[in-house]
Amino acid sequence: MSLDATPATTGVFAGLKVADFTWAAAGPIATKQLADNGATVVKVESFKHPDSIRLGGPFIDDKPGINRSGFFADFHSSKLGMSVDMSHPDALEIIRPLIEWADVVAESFRPGVMKKWGLDFDNLRRINPRIVMLSSSLYGADGPWARHPGYGAQGQALAGIHGMTGWPDRPPAMPKGAYSDSVSPRYALSALVAALIHRERTGEGQHVELSQVEATAQLLAPEILAYQVTGEEMTRQGDAKAGSVLHGVFPCEGEERWIAIDCVNEAQRDALSGVLGSPASDNDTVAALTAPWDAFELMAACRAAGVPAGVANKASDLLDDDVLNAHGHFWPLDHPEMGRLNYNGPAYRFEKTPSELRSAAPCLGEHTEAVMTGILGFGEDDIARFRDKGLLQ
Amino acid sequence: MTGALYGIRVLEISALAGSVAGRVLADLGAEVVKLEPEAGEPARRAPPLIPTAEGEESAAWLAYNHGKRSVTLAPGDDADFAALCRTADIVVTDWERLDLDEMDRLAAIARQANPALVWTEILPFGRGGPYERYPATDTVLQALGGHLYLNGDVDRPPVRISLPVGLVQGGAEAASAALMAYWHALKTGEGQRVDVSVQACIVWTLLNSTMAWQILGLNEMRGGAIRKERANRFYTRLVWETKDGYIFFGPVGGGGGSARIKSYDALVAWMAEDGITDPILTAHDWNGDGQFFIPQEDYDAVTAVIVEFIRTKTTDELMARAVDQRILLAPISSVAGVFDNPQFRARGYFRPLHDDTRGLDVELPARWANLSATPLKAPAPAPRAGADTAAILDRAAERRTA
Numbered sequence: 177m178s179l180d181a182t183p184a185t186t187g188v189f190a191g192l193k194v195a196d197f198t199w200a201a202a203g204p205i206a207t208k209q210l211a212d213n214g215a216t217v218v219k220v221e222s223f224k225h226p227d228s229i230r231l232g233g234p235f236i237d238d239k240p241g242i243n244r245s246g247f248f249a250d251f252h253s254s255k256l257g258m259s260v261d262m263s264h265p266d267a268l269e270i271i272r273p274l275i276e277w278a279d280v281v282a283e284s285f286r287p288g289v290m291k292k293w294g295l296d297f298d299n300l301r302r303i304n305p306r307i308v309m310l311s312s313s314l315y316g317a318d319g320p321w322a323r324h325p326g327y328g329a330q331g332q333a334l335a336g337i338h339g340m341t342g343w344p345d346r347p348p349a350m351p352k353g354a355y356s357d358s359v360s361p362r363y364a365l366s367a368l369v370a371a372l373i374h375r376e377r378t379g380e381g382q383h384v385e386l387s388q389v390e391a392t393a394q395l396l397a398p399e400i401l402a403y404q405v406t407g408e409e410m411t412r413q414g415d416a417k418a419g420s421v422l423h424g425v426f427p428c429e430g431e432e433r434w435i436a437i438d439c440v441n442e443a444q445r446d447a448l449s450g451v452l453g454s455p456a457s458d459n460d461t462v463a464a465l466t467a468p469w470d471a472f473e474l475m476a477a478c479r480a481a482g483v484p485a486g487v488a489n490k491a492s493d494l495l496d497d498d499v500l501n502a503h504g505h506f507w508p509l510d511h512p513e514m515g516r517l518n519y520n521g522p523a524y525r526f527e528k529t530p531s532e533l534r535s536a537a538p539c540l541g542e543h544t545e546a547v548m549t550g551i552l553g554f555g556e557d558d559i560a561r562f563r564d565k566g567l568l569q
Numbered sequence: 570m571t572g573a574l575y576g577i578r579v580l581e582i583s584a585l586a587g588s589v590a591g592r593v594l595a596d597l598g599a600e601v602v603k604l605e606p607e608a609g610e611p612a613r614r615a616p617p618l619i620p621t622a623e624g625e626e627s628a629a630w631l632a633y634n635h636g637k638r639s640v641t642l643a644p645g646d647d648a649d650f651a652a653l654c655r656t657a658d659i660v661v662t663d664w665e666r667l668d669l670d671e672m673d674r675l676a677a678i679a680r681q682a683n684p685a686l687v688w689t690e691i692l693p694f695g696r697g698g699p700y701e702r703y704p705a706t707d708t709v710l711q712a713l714g715g716h717l718y719l720n721g722d723v724d725r726p727p728v729r730i731s732l733p734v735g736l737v738q739g740g741a742e743a744a745s746a747a748l749m750a751y752w753h754a755l756k757t758g759e760g761q762r763v764d765v766s767v768q769a770c771i772v773w774t775l776l777n778s779t780m781a782w783q784i785l786g787l788n789e790m791r792g793g794a795i796r797k798e799r800a801n802r803f804y805t806r807l808v809w810e811t812k813d814g815y816i817f818f819g820p821v822g823g824g825g826g827s828a829r830i831k832s833y834d835a836l837v838a839w840m841a842e843d844g845i846t847d848p849i850l851t852a853h854d855w856n857g858d859g860q861f862f863i864p865q866e867d868y869d870a871v872t873a874v875i876v877e878f879i880r881t882k883t884t885d886e887l888m889a890r891a892v893d894q895r896i897l898l899a900p901i902s903s904v905a906g907v908f909d910n911p912q913f914r915a916r917g918y919f920r921p922l923h924d925d926t927r928g929l930d931v932e933l934p935a936r937w938a939n940l941s942a943t944p945l946k947a948p949a950p951a952p953r954a955g956a957d958t959a960a961i962l963d964r965a966a967e968r969r970t971a
Contacts, residue, residue, distance in 0.1 A: 188752055234785045246783065250779075316912070320911060320912060322912075333817035338902075339815075339902055340732050346722060347808050348901050350817065351716070351720045352774075353777075369748040369752055372752060384939070385940075395732055399617075400904060400908055400933070414725075425712070438709055488712045494714075498700070499700045502697060517783055526763055
């Protein structure tokens, strides 16, 4: 049996080997960057406790199912999937060779889970002295909340992002998503690649440990500094923004159609007045003037006049967005149960070593046998023995 | 111990986004040299301003530029710029500091001087075609990336997150992308240009929205405190008023997972201790397989009961019980809440910055990762403009003649 995913020959991480135990969003988004840039990433799931976001929607045909979540799919392009009973006392018979093979072990469990499996950093280093381990958890590996369960929506609340969203005269409006899941992977990846660079130069592996909430709170560093100096706390500002002469989100024609306009100097405000045919004196006046416009036509007119303006794109607009499509941001990939879907590609582009989303997300255990034989060197008889023991499905 | 990027030299020509990229690289141990005009870069004076012994300075500039070095170059001093590029590994820049024509001109000089150089650009939409020159600000990009549409209360226009999240995310993304390209340069000697699209960085904060549209034909809607979580068809309350503030909490209908079920069971047990045993609390398997098919009025009914309970508790009481009983809630922290967070404090997240020149004695959220062999660098004062001009230009000249 061969590996279904195409081994990469290009991409900055071609040849890099990753044993990926991450789950949910923050961890998989980080290892996706390795996979989409050529690394061989083997995602290990426990079939008794598969990745939790396989259980989160949207599901294909609106029917929940282990291989039907688009939420899961988007973060797992270019990865191989194997499933093992990680709670089985003999799980290391399979996992140990995987650790010997790997350059990187990544995980995002609640602290303590890897240790329970005998896969904490000290043990990994005994198996593979050059290993680089990434541990990303919501609250971090130590401290009083370390083992408190949680996910990104709690993370963005604790990191201060939630409180910074909404109107000052109202309760904080929850920002969409889970900001710690999308911010922290960028920090995790920087630290991980720095550790790989260090290993390349010195031969020394190490453990990179990160709290998703702490990484996300980097966004508030200026406000935290200002608070200590002035004693005043910045909070959510609705449609106000310091430094802009006119700033707001204004209605356009159609249902829930809005445009954000942000004039940072008087020349831009004058240009906006020219576009609207009447002085853009304040937000109420501008709202009355934008209301009859088609949002996209107004954006084009503002761009032509040098006024910073952007339609409040809906998800449907993003799939049709000229700029994103000119980049090839979305990658159509075929999945055996989900069919063809457009996956999000990276927000960065390399001039000489382009990223490539090589395959759709793996079904649970899709590549178990291929990894066992093709990477770990087991034979069919080993696989049968592991199956008898209940280690494999 | 030295940092992971010890000896790696970064040139930074930045406003906010580029300085965040430089911040990450400096924390990881790189030497980051800011290139500034004689009067200092404009970002030194960007709001919000705070008083220091040197006069009013930008809080964002100080937070993202401590521990870096500064060289001032006269306009058109291309010879010194080329000399600096010959001894550099990575350049980071952004569109709020350099217009595209100047960026292209400098990139040509830099890359000719050093073919192994990683030239990293943060742009609103990335490189290419007419769009690379469209005017944009952080707010505009929060809108175009699809996130702004989903934030705010239904009876008012959508709102941005009141922080320059696109610029900061773009900076963090650029740091990781620059390091990936540097990894390639280290192995092959080949440098390259890397461009980052802030719009695409914002798209990445949506998590599942583009899939929800493709699969279900569903455009999610902002909802403030009450919304459809995880592409659900029904509304659930997610922001709850406590005795003294707000918490985030999704007790029912938030998706699968045994942690959600245990969390809800722990809540119901706590409510029972207070004598609250309304039958609606146990009328459905609120977090089980059937959650997607429970009628909206039942979600509203169970929410009404939980609202009354949470109002009787302080935020600290709720979090203490949550940690003890594994209830999946969290305080919605203000800036002071982040600064005083006991978990951050226990982990040594904040580290002191003593800046005698500016009279600053503060703590910064500096330890955002723990690298066992190469710890992040501790904060050091931000440079005055040109503080290192002579030393660094001399070093570059020596390399040139050597």
